[in-house]
Amino acid sequence: MFEYNFHWRPVFKSLPDLLEASITTLQVASLAMLLGIVIGFILAVSRLRGNGSVYWIATAWVELARNTPALFQLFFFGFGLGALGIHFSPYAIVLAGLTFNTAGYLGENFRGGFEAIPPTQLRAARSLGMNSWQAYTRILIPQVIRIVYYPMTNQFVWVVLMSSLGMLVGYRELTGETQFFASKTYRIFEYFAVTAVIYYVMVKIILGLSKFCASRFFRY
Amino acid sequence: MEQSVTVFSSFSVQDLSFLGEAALRTLWISFLSITIGSVLGGFFGWALYEMKVWGAIFLNPILDVFRSVPLIVQLVLFYNFAPIVGLNLDAFESGLVVLTLYTSALVANVARGGIEAVGKPMRITSRSLGMSYLQDMRYVVFPIGARAIFPSWVGVALGVMKDSALVSVLGYVELVKASQVLITRTQEPLLIILVVGAFYFALSYPVSRYSAKLEKRWSQ
Amino acid sequence: MISIDGLHKYFDNLHVLQGIDLEVQKGEVLSVIGASGSGKSTFLYCINGIEPVQQGSVLVDGIDVHAKTTDLNKLRQRLGMVFQQWNSFPHLTAIQNVALAPQIVKKMSKSEAIEVAARQLEHVGLGDKFNVFPNALSGGQQQRLAIARALAMDPQYMLFDEATSALDPELVGEVLDTMRILAEEGMTMICVTHEMGFARDVSDRVAYFHEGIVEEIGSPEQIFNEPQSEQTKKFLAKVR
Ligand SMILES: Nc1ncnc2c1ncn2[C@@H]1O[C@H](COP(=O)(O)OP(=O)(O)OP(=O)(O)O)[C@@H](O)[C@H]1O
Ligand SMILES: [Mg+2]
Numbered sequence: 001m002f003e004y005n006f007h008w009r010p011v012f013k014s015l016p017d018l019l020e021a022s023i024t025t026l027q028v029a030s031l032a033m034l035l036g037i038v039i040g041f042i043l044a045v046s047r048l049r050g051n052g053s054v055y056w057i058a059t060a061w062v063e064l065a066r067n068t069p070a071l072f073q074l075f076f077f078g079f080g081l082g083a084l085g086i087h088f089s090p091y092a093i094v095l096a097g098l099t100f101n102t103a104g105y106l107g108e109n110f111r112g113g114f115e116a117i118p119p120t121q122l123r124a125a126r127s128l129g130m131n132s133w134q135a136y137t138r139i140l141i142p143q144v145i146r147i148v149y150y151p152m153t154n155q156f157v158w159v160v161l162m163s164s165l166g167m168l169v170g171y172r173e174l175t176g177e178t179q180f181f182a183s184k185t186y187r188i189f190e191y192f193a194v195t196a197v198i199y200y201v202m203v204k205i206i207l208g209l210s211k212f213c214a215s216r217f218f219r220y
Numbered sequence: 221m222e223q224s225v226t227v228f229s230s231f232s233v234q235d236l237s238f239l240g241e242a243a244l245r246t247l248w249i250s251f252l253s254i255t256i257g258s259v260l261g262g263f264f265g266w267a268l269y270e271m272k273v274w275g276a277i278f279l280n281p282i283l284d285v286f287r288s289v290p291l292i293v294q295l296v297l298f299y300n301f302a303p304i305v306g307l308n309l310d311a312f313e314s315g316l317v318v319l320t321l322y323t324s325a326l327v328a329n330v331a332r333g334g335i336e337a338v339g340k341p342m343r344i345t346s347r348s349l350g351m352s353y354l355q356d357m358r359y360v361v362f363p364i365g366a367r368a369i370f371p372s373w374v375g376v377a378l379g380v381m382k383d384s385a386l387v388s389v390l391g392y393v394e395l396v397k398a399s400q401v402l403i404t405r406t407q408e409p410l411l412i413i414l415v416v417g418a419f420y421f422a423l424s425y426p427v428s429r430y431s432a433k434l435e436k437r438w439s440q
Numbered sequence: 441m442i443s444i445d446g447l448h449k450y451f452d453n454l455h456v457l458q459g460i461d462l463e464v465q466k467g468e469v470l471s472v473i474g475a476s477g478s479g480k481s482t483f484l485y486c487i488n489g490i491e492p493v494q495q496g497s498v499l500v501d502g503i504d505v506h507a508k509t510t511d512l513n514k515l516r517q518r519l520g521m522v523f524q525q526w527n528s529f530p531h532l533t534a535i536q537n538v539a540l541a542p543q544i545v546k547k548m549s550k551s552e553a554i555e556v557a558a559r560q561l562e563h564v565g566l567g568d569k570f571n572v573f574p575n576a577l578s579g580g581q582q583q584r585l586a587i588a589r590a591l592a593m594d595p596q597y598m599l600f601d602e603a604t605s606a607l608d609p610e611l612v613g614e615v616l617d618t619m620r621i622l623a624e625e626g627m628t629m630i631c632v633t634h635e636m637g638f639a640r641d642v643s644d645r646v647a648y649f650h651e652g653i654v655e656e657i658g659s660p661e662q663i664f665n666e667p668q669s670e671q672t673k674k675f676l677a678k679v680r
Binding site: 005120121123124125126128129130131134138139142143146195219220 | 472488490513514516517519520521523525527529531540541544545546573574575586589590593
C-alpha cells in the first residue's frame with residue numbers, strides 16, 4: 001500500500017525560504033489586522049451614531065464582508081477592479097481583500113462591544129465634565145477593548161489563515177511559496193505537510209501570546 | 221466541461237445555466253458537509269465535555285489542526301495524501317471529506333459550549349427528578365443547549381458554505397471556479413463576479429439576519 | 441444659586457416638565473419627591489444640561505445652562521451628579537475612578553489628583569479600598585465611590601438621582617449617612633429620593649412633583665405634617 005516514497009530532503013532544503021514566507025504571511029496579516037481595527041472602529045461608530053449615507057455605507061461594507069466568501073472578495077480586488085482598469089499587485093490584492101473582510105467582521109464585533117456597555121457609563125463620564133473625546137478614549141473604548149479582546153484574537157488567527165488565499169492570486173506568502181516549490185519539485189504532499197505544521201505552530205504562538213498579554217493587561 | 225462549451229466572446233444564457241449548475245454544486249457540497257459535519261461535531265463536543273482528560277489530550281489537539289491550518293492547505297494536503305494510502309478520491313470526494321471534518325471541528329467547540337451553558341445545577345436538578353442520563357440529555361441538555369448555540373451554529377454553517385468556494389483549487393467546478401472559467405472566456409469579469417457575489421449574499425444575508433433576530437428574541 | 445424659571449421639557453409630544461419655577465440657595469438641601477414618571481430625573485438632567493429644554497431657563501451661579509455659548513463641560517464641574525445605577529468605571533481601580541476626571545478635566549498633575557482622590561475616598565469611608573476594582577465592591581460601596589468621584593471635582597452643587605433605590609435595603613443606610621454628612625458640611629444639594637425619612641430629617645425644603653409641575657413646596661414639617669394639596673396628601677398616604 002505504501003508504495004509512495006516520501007522525499008523530505010527538498011522540503012528541508014527550502015525550509016529557510018518557507019520560514020521567510022511565513023514572516024511575509026505574518027506581516028501582511030498584521031497590517032491587514034491593523035487597518036481592519038481602525039476601519040472596523042470607524043464602521044462601528046458610523047453604524048451606532050451615524051445617519052443617512054454614512055450609516056448605509058458602513059452597513060453595506062459590514063454585510064458584504066460578512067456574507068460573501070473571502071475568496072470572492074479577493075477576486076473582486078483582482079479581476080473585478082481590473083475590468084475597470086484599476087490594477088493591483090498581488091500584494092495589494094491580498095492586503096485589500098483581507099482588510100476589507102476583517103474590517104467588516106471587526107466592525108460588527110466592535111458594535112456589539114459598544115452596545116454591551118450600559119449607556120449610563122457615557123452619562124456618568126459626561127456629568128464629570130469630560131468632553132465626548134475624553135469619554136470615549138478614557139471610559140468607553142478601554143471597556144470595549146476588554147470585551148472584544150478574545151474575538152479580536154480569533155479574528156487575527158482567521159486573517160493569518162485567510163492570507164493563504166494569496167496563493168490563488170499569485171502572492172508568495174507561506175502557502176503561495178509552498179505551492180511554488182511544490183510544483184517545481186512535485187513533492188506536493190511533503191511541502192504542504194510541513195507548511196501545515198508551520199501554520200499550526202504560528203497559530204499556537206499567537207493564541208499563547210494573546211493569553212499572556214491578557215493576563216498582563218486586564219486586571220479586572 | 222470547458223471544452224463542451226463553444227467559445228463565446230460575451231456573456232450568454234448558456235453561461236447563466238453553467239453558473240446555475242455550479243451554484244447547485246456549491247449548495248450540494250455545502251449541504252452534505254454541514255449536515256454530516258454537524259452530527260459528527262455534536263458527538264465530538266459531547267466527547268470533549270464528558271471525557272475531560274482524554275478529550276484534552278487527544279481529541280482537542282486533532283480538532284485544533286482543522287482550526288489552525290488554512291482550509292486551502294488542508295484540501296491540497298488531503299487530496300495528495302489520499303492516493304498515497306491507496307484511496308482513489310476525486311475532487312468532490314476529497315473536498316467533501318475535508319469540509320466535513322473542518323465543519324465538525326468548528327461545531328465541536330460550539331457544541332461543548334452549549335452543553336456547558338446548560339450548567340451543572342440544572343442537570344443535577346433534572347437528574348434528581350429521577351431522569352436517566354439519556355433522558356436528561358434528550359429533554360434538558362439538548363433543547364436548552366441547542367437554543368444557546370443555534371446562532372453560533374448558523375455562523376459556522378454559513379462560514380462553511382462560503383469556504384466551500386475553496387474546493388475549486390482541487391478543480392471541482394463549483395461557483396467560484398465556474399466564474400473563473402467564464403471570466404477567462406468572456407472577458408467580462410466585473411459582471412460575472414458581481415453575479416457570483418450576489419448569489420452568496422442572497423443566500424447568506426437573510427439567514428444571518430434571521431438568526432440574529434432569533435438570538436435577540438431568545439436572549440430577552 | 442440655582443434658579444429655574446418657567447422650564448418646559450418635551451420628549452417628542454410628551455410634555456414632561458410643564459413649567460417649573462424654583463430657586464435653590466447656597467447651602468440649601470432640597471429634596472424632590474413624587475410618583476414615578478413625574479419628571480424628577482428629567483428635571484435633574486435639565487439642570488446639568490444632559491437633556492436640552494424647549495422653553496424657560498436654568499441659571500447656575502448666573503450662567504445659563506442652555507445658552508449656546510455655555511461651555512457645558514466647564515459648567516458640569518460645578519455640578520456633581522450621582523445616578524441611581526452606580527456607574528463606577530469597571531476598568532479602573534477605586535482611586536483611578538476618582539482621580540481620572542480631576543486629572544484630565546481639571547488638568548491637575550497626577551500626584552495632585554491622586555491626593556484629592558485619596559481624600560475623597562477617605563471622606564466617604566472607602567479609605568481601605570484604594571486599589572480595589574469596582575467588581576469587588578458592594579453596591580453601597582460603589583455608590584459611595586460614585587459620590588467621591590463627583591466630589592473630587594470640587595463641585596458647588598450635588599445632584600442625587602435616587603442614589604439609593606437600586607441598593608439592597610441593608611446597604612441604603614451607609615449611602616444615606618454619607619449624604620447626610622455632606623449636608624451637614626454645608627454642601628448645596630438637590631436630592632431626588634424615595635426615602636421619606638431622609639427627606640424629612642436632612643432637607644431644608646421638600647418639593648413634591650406631580651405630572652411635570654411642582655405641586656407643593658415647603659419645609660419638611662409643612663409638607664409631611666400639613667400638606668395643602670390633595671395630590672400631595674394622596675401621594676404621602678401611599679408611601680407611608
Ligand atoms: N429619553 C426619553 N425619551 C422619551 N421619554 C422619556 C425619556 N426619559 C424619560 N421619559 C419619559 O418622561 C417621563 C418622566 O420621566 P422621569 O425619568 O423624569 O421620571 P421620574 O420622576 O424620574 O420617575 P422615576 O421615579 O421612575 O425615576 C416619563 O413618562 C418617561 O417615560
Ligand atoms: Mg427617575
